[in-house]
Amino acid sequence: MAQSYLALGYFLDLIGRLKVATFVELGIHVGGMAAIMSNCERFADWDYSYLGVEINPGLIHLKVKKHAHLIIGDCFDKEVVNAIKGFVHTRGSPAVIYCDNGEKRKEVIIYEPILRSGDFIYAHDYGTEILDEDIAFLYETCDRLDLTDLIEAKVVGFRKR
Numbered sequence: 001m002a003q004s005y006l007a008l009g010y011f012l013d014l015i016g017r018l019k020v021a022t023f024v025e026l027g028i029h030v031g032g033m034a035a036i037m038s039n040c041e042r043f044a045d046w047d048y049s050y051l052g053v054e055i056n057p058g059l060i061h062l063k064v065k066k067h068a069h070l071i072i073g074d075c076f077d078k079e080v081v082n083a084i085k086g087f088v089h090t091r092g093s094p095a096v097i098y099c100d101n102g103e104k105r106k107e108v109i110i111y112e113p114i115l116r117s118g119d120f121i122y123a124h125d126y127g128t129e130i131l132d133e134d135i136a137f138l139y140e141t142c143d144r145l146d147l148t149d150l151i152e153a154k155v156v157g158f159r160k161r
C-alpha cells in the first residue's frame, strides 16, 4: 500500500467523525487502501460506500476484486467520470475523492467540478507529484484543510464551500 499510517488514520477518523457517505479512491493498485476503506462498509452504522477506480485490473488483489465496489477503467475517460459522478451524487454527503493515480494534477482538475458543497478532494504525494501551483485554482471554490497530519502524510486536502 502506498499510504502512510498517518494518512490511513486520518481518513478513518474523517469517515467516522463526519459520517462520510462515499469514499472514492482514484488509482488503487493492489488494493491495500481499498481493502481498509471498503471494509468500513461492514462496520459503519450509516450509509457508507467505497468506490475504487483502477485502469489495470491485473494489479488488483482477488479479494478486493470480489468484495469492493470497483470501476475498471481510465479515470480520465468521460464515461468513467460520469459513472463516478453518478455513484457520488446518488448517495449522501459528504463525499471524499482521493486522487492517487499517476497524474494528480489532472485528477483534481477533472474531479473538482463534481464536488457538491461540503464534499472533499484530496491528493496524495503533495510536495512531489502535486505542487502548490497545481492546486492554486482550488482556492476559488474550496477551503484548504491546513492540518499538520495531512502535510506529514504527504496529502493535500480541500473542502468545497
Ligand SMILES: C[S@@+](CC[C@H](N)C(=O)[O-])C[C@H]1O[C@@H](n2cnc3c(N)ncnc32)[C@H](O)[C@@H]1O
Pocket: 001, 002, 003, 025, 026, 027, 028, 029, 030, 031, 032, 033, 034, 053, 054, 055, 056, 059, 073, 074, 075, 076, 100, 101, 102, 103
Ligand atoms: C500509486 S498507485 C495507487 C496506490 C493506492 N492508492 C494505495 O494506496 O494502495 C497508482 C495506481 O493508479 C493506477 N492508474 C494510473 N493511471 C490511471 C488512470 N488514468 N485511471 C485509473 N487508474 C490509473 C495505476 O495502475 C496504479 O495502480
